[in-house]
Structure formats: C-alpha cells, structure tokens
Amino acid sequence: MKFSILIILLWFDPRLDDGRNFQISHLDGKPLAFNSSETCYEHVDENYENLKSYVESYYEAKATISKVKCIPEFSG
Numbered sequence: 001m002k003f004s005i006l007i008i009l010l011w012f013d014p015r016l017d018d019g020r021n022f023q024i025s026h027l028d029g030k031p032l033a034f035n036s037s038e039t040c041y042e043h044v045d046e047n048y049e050n051l052k053s054y055v056e057s058y059y060e061a062k063a064t065i066s067k068v069k070c071i072p073e074f075s076g
Helices: 037-058
Strands: 003-011 021-024 063-072
Touching (some): 003 037, 021 037
Antiparallel strands (some): 003 021
C-alpha cells in the first residue's frame, strides 16, 4: 500500500473555506508516494516548512496548514 500527504487547510478568512483539502502528489514533477505511513510522516517532519511555504504561496497567503495526514492512496 502506498501513502500520500493530505494537508487540511486553515483559511484566514473563513468565508473563503470551500471545504477543499490539499493533496501533495508530486515533488519536482515526479510522483511522491511512500511505502509506509512512517516514511510519509518522516518526510512531512523533514519538509514541514517547505510544505507550509508552498501552500501559503499557492493560496496567495489566504490559507495555511491546519493539519497534515498521511493517507493510503486511492486507486479506483
């Protein structure tokens, strides 16, 4: 089973919250998947500031990270 990173967003203006989450599936154009939740969380710990910067840049400082989870990849 493969795992990927799911980021739950915290919106600075709650009116902008449309219930979306942010799934990190690629790094530098290559698929990013982990063979265990442990390796996924290790990656998150090592790269938290980069993930946070990416999310804040992507959402133009309107949202930040509320929670990060490593979830099994869905294939269906």
